Amino acid sequence: MSHNQNSVKGNSGFYVGVDFGGTKILSGVFTKSLECIGTAKKKTKSHKGVDAVIERIARCILESLDECRLTIDDVKAVGIGAPGSINSEEGEVIFSPNLEWKNVPLKKSLEKILNVPVFVDNDCNVSTFGVFDAELGAEPESMIGIFIGTGIGGGIIINRKLYPGFSKTAGEIGHMVIDVNGPKCGCGNYGCFEALASRKAIFNKIHTAINEGQKTILLDLLDGKLEDMRSGDLRMAIKRGDEFVRNVVEQSAKYTGIAVANLINILNPAVVALGGGVIEALENEMMPIITDVASKYAFPGSMVNTKIISSKLGDSAGIIGAAALAKSSSNP
Amino acid sequence: MSHNQNSVKGNSGFYVGVDFGGTKILSGVFTKSLECIGTAKKKTKSHKGVDAVIERIARCILESLDECRLTIDDVKAVGIGAPGSINSEEGEVIFSPNLEWKNVPLKKSLEKILNVPVFVDNDCNVSTFGVFDAELGAEPESMIGIFIGTGIGGGIIINRKLYPGFSKTAGEIGHMVIDVNGPKCGCGNYGCFEALASRKAIFNKIHTAINEGQKTILLDLLDGKLEDMRSGDLRMAIKRGDEFVRNVVEQSAKYTGIAVANLINILNPAVVALGGGVIEALENEMMPIITDVASKYAFPGSMVNTKIISSKLGDSAGIIGAAALAKSSSNP
Numbered sequence: 219m220s221h222n223q224n225s226v227k228g229n230s231g232f233y234v235g236v237d238f239g240g241t242k243i244l245s246g247v248f249t250k251s252l253e254c255i256g257t258a259k260k261k262t263k264s265h266k267g268v269d270a271v272i273e274r275i276a277r278c279i280l281e282s283l284d285e286c287r288l289t290i291d292d293v294k295a296v297g298i299g300a301p302g303s304i305n306s307e308e309g310e311v312i313f314s315p316n317l318e319w320k321n322v323p324l325k326k327s328l329e330k331i332l333n334v335p336v337f338v339d340n341d342c343n344v345s346t347f348g349v350f351d352a353e354l355g356a357e358p359e360s361m362i363g364i365f366i367g368t369g370i371g372g373g374i375i376i377n378r379k380l381y382p383g384f385s386k387t388a389g390e391i392g393h394m395v396i397d398v399n400g401p402k403c404g405c406g407n408y409g410c411f412e413a414l415a416s417r418k419a420i421f422n423k424i425h426t427a428i429n430e431g432q433k434t435i436l437l438d439l440l441d442g443k444l445e446d447m448r449s450g451d452l453r454m455a456i457k458r459g460d461e462f463v464r465n466v467v468e469q470s471a472k473y474t475g476i477a478v479a480n481l482i483n484i485l486n487p488a489v490v491a492l493g494g495g496v497i498e499a500l501e502n503e504m505m506p507i508i509t510d511v512a513s514k515y516a517f518p519g520s521m522v523n524t525k526i527i528s529s530k531l532g533d534s535a536g537i538i539g540a541a542a543l544a545k546s547s548s549n550p
Numbered sequence: 551m552s553h554n555q556n557s558v559k560g561n562s563g564f565y566v567g568v569d570f571g572g573t574k575i576l577s578g579v580f581t582k583s584l585e586c587i588g589t590a591k592k593k594t595k596s597h598k599g600v601d602a603v604i605e606r607i608a609r610c611i612l613e614s615l616d617e618c619r620l621t622i623d624d625v626k627a628v629g630i631g632a633p634g635s636i637n638s639e640e641g642e643v644i645f646s647p648n649l650e651w652k653n654v655p656l657k658k659s660l661e662k663i664l665n666v667p668v669f670v671d672n673d674c675n676v677s678t679f680g681v682f683d684a685e686l687g688a689e690p691e692s693m694i695g696i697f698i699g700t701g702i703g704g705g706i707i708i709n710r711k712l713y714p715g716f717s718k719t720a721g722e723i724g725h726m727v728i729d730v731n732g733p734k735c736g737c738g739n740y741g742c743f744e745a746l747a748s749r750k751a752i753f754n755k756i757h758t759a760i761n762e763g764q765k766t767i768l769l770d771l772l773d774g775k776l777e778d779m780r781s782g783d784l785r786m787a788i789k790r791g792d793e794f795v796r797n798v799v800e801q802s803a804k805y806t807g808i809a810v811a812n813l814i815n816i817l818n819p820a821v822v823a824l825g826g827g828v829i830e831a832l833e834n835e836m837m838p839i840i841t842d843v844a845s846k847y848a849f850p851g852s853m854v855n856t857k858i859i860s861s862k863l864g865d866s867a868g869i870i871g872a873a874a875l876a877k878s879s880s881n882p
Contacts, residue, residue: 383818486715
C-alpha cells in the first residue's frame with residue numbers, strides 16, 4: 219500500500235532498477251510501463267567493504283524513491299545489475315574482480331534491509347535485457363547485446379530469455395580473441411576484443427602515439443590533460459578534422475565489426491544491439507563501419523536476417539533493464 | 551510391420567541415419583536403442599544434379615536396409631545430415647555451396663520416394679546431436695560440438711535441444727576470426743579458425759614448407775605422393791619423431807584451444823565435444839594441448855564446470871546423430 223499522497227498513488231506497483239559497478243551506484247524508479255520517474259546516484263566506495271556497499275545501494279534506492287515522493291512500500295520489486303559472475307537464481311555475486319567480492323548473498327542482504335523482493339543478475343545481462351524488453355518490446359527471438367565502455371561486456375537472449383550459461387558466465391564476449399598476436403589485455407591474454415576496441419584500448423593507442431610525437435587536436439581540446447579524455451572528446455576531435463583520431467576510432471570500429479561477425483557466425487541471432495559509452499558518443503562514426511565489416515566477415519547467408527542496431531537507451535540501459543528484470547521476475 | 555523373417559523382426563521400429571556431403575553418402579540402420587545393424591556407402595556424384603543425388607540417397611538407404619535383411623517398411627523414420635544451411639522444419643536445403651544446391655525440398659522428395667517420415671538438419675548439427683544423445687545420454691544442459699576435418703563446422707545444444715539460430719545457420723564456428731592477420735580462408739576472409747586448424751590448413755602448411763626445402767618423414771611415408779596425405783600419416787610421422795610435423799600439429803591444437811576458449815567465454819556450455827577426422831587421428835597429440843590452451847584463454851571462472859572431451863563416435867557421429875534425430879523427431 220502506498221503511504222504517500224502524490225499524483226502517482228493510484229499506480230499499484232513501482233519497480234526500482236539499480237545498476238552498480240566499481241565506481242558508482244545508479245538507482246531509478248519506474249512505473250509499470252517502465253517509465254522512469256526518479257533517479258539517484260552514489261559512489262560505490264567498494265574499499266569500505268561488502269556491508270558498506272550494500273548499505274549504500276539501499277540508501278541510493280531510498281533516495282531515488284524520495285526523488286519521486288514514494289517510499290519502499292510502493293515498490294513491488296527491485297532489480298539489480300551487478301558486475302561479475304552472478305548466480306541469478308540465488309541472487310548471489312559469485313565473483314566480482316571489480317568489487318573484490320566473492321560469494322556475496324546480495325539478494326538476501328538487501329531483502330533483509332528493504333523488505334521487498336530483490337532480483338540480481340550480471341550488469342551486461344541486465345543491460346541486454348533492458349534493450350530487449352524496454353527498447354525492442356521483447357520481440358526478437360534471439361539477441362546479443364554488446365556494451366563498449368572502459369571494458370567490453372555482453373549478454374545473450376535465446377528464445378526470448380536471458381541465457382545465463384552453465385556456470386552463469388555466458389556473454390564474456392570482451393575476451394574473445396580476434397588477433398592472437400594483438401596487444402595485451404587486462405585478462406593476461408593477447409588480442410581480446412576488449413584489448414582492441416574498448417575505450418581503454420582506444421585511449422592506450424592515443425597515449426602511446428602522442429608520447430611518440432603524434433600531433434592531435436585532443437591536446438588542445440583537453441588543455442594538455444589527457445587523463446580527462448572521454449569518448450565525447452574523440453567525436454569532437456574527429457568533427458574538427460583530426461585524421462589521426464578518426465583512424466584510431468575507425469580501427470576500433472573495424473575490430474568491433476569482426477567481433478559482431480564472429481558472434482553472428484556462431485549464434486546467428488535475430489538482433490545484435492550495440493551500446494555503452496563509446497557507441498553512444500561515436501555512433502555516427504562507428505556504426506556504418508561496424509555494419510560494413512560485419513557483413514564482409516559474416517559467413518554467406520548468416521547475416522541476411524540479422525539486424526545490427528545501436529541502442530538508444532545510453533547509460534540508462536542498466537537501470538531500465540534492472541527494472542524490467544524486476545518486473546518480469548516478480549510477474550512470472 | 552516387418553516383412554522379413556530375420557532375428558530382429560520383433561523390433562517394431564528401426565531408424566535410418568544418413569550423412570552425406572560433396573563426396574560420399576553414408577547410410578546406417580539403427581535399432582530403437584541406436585545400435586547400428588547395417589551400413590551402406592555411395593559416391594554423391596553431385597555433378598549429376600539434384601534429382602540424381604536424391605535418387606542415390608534413396609538407393610543407399612535401401613542398400614543399408616538390405617544389408618541387415620530389412621525393408622523400408624521396417625523403418626519408422628529416416629534422419630539426414632546434409633551440408634549447408636537447412637530449414638529443419640521444412641526439411642529443405644536452403645543453400646549448400648558444396649553441393650551447389652539452393653532451396654531443395656529434400657524431405658518432401660525423399661518422403662515421396664520412400665513413403666516414410668524424413669527429417670533433415672545440417673550435418674554438423676546432426677553430428678553434434680549424435681554426440682549429445684547417443685554418446686552423452688542427452689545429459690548436458692548445453693554443449694558445443696566442434697568437428698575438425700577438411701573444414702571445421704560445429705553445432706550448439708542449448709536447453710538439451712539443437713539451437714538452429716534465427717536463419718538456421720548457427721554453429722558456423724569455422725569462420726570465427728582468431729588471427730585477423732592470419733592466412734586466407736576459403737571464405738575469402740583471413741585468419742578464420744578453419745584457415746588455421748583444419749586438415750586443409752595443416753596440409754597447406756606442410757606443402758608450403760616442403761616446397762621451401764623442409765625435410766620430413768612424410769615424404770618417405772607417402773612415397774613422395776603428398777596428395778595422398780591423410781591425418782593418420784601425420785600421427786605416424788610424429789610417432790617416428792618428426793619434429794616439424796609435431797610443430798605443425800601442435801600449432802593447430804593451440805589455435806583450436808583458443809577457439810574453444812572463445813566459445814566458452816561466449817556461451818559457457820556444460821560440454822565442449824571435439825570430433826572429426828583430424829581429432830580422431832591425432833587425439834593423443836592434440837587434446838592435451840587444446841585443453842591446456844583453452845584453460846589459459848578462458849576468462850577466470852568461465853571454464854570451471856565445462857568439460858572438454860573428444861568424441862569416441864568418429865566417422866559414425868553423422869549417421870548415429872541422424873538416426874537419433876529421426877528417433878527424437880518421430881517420438882516428440
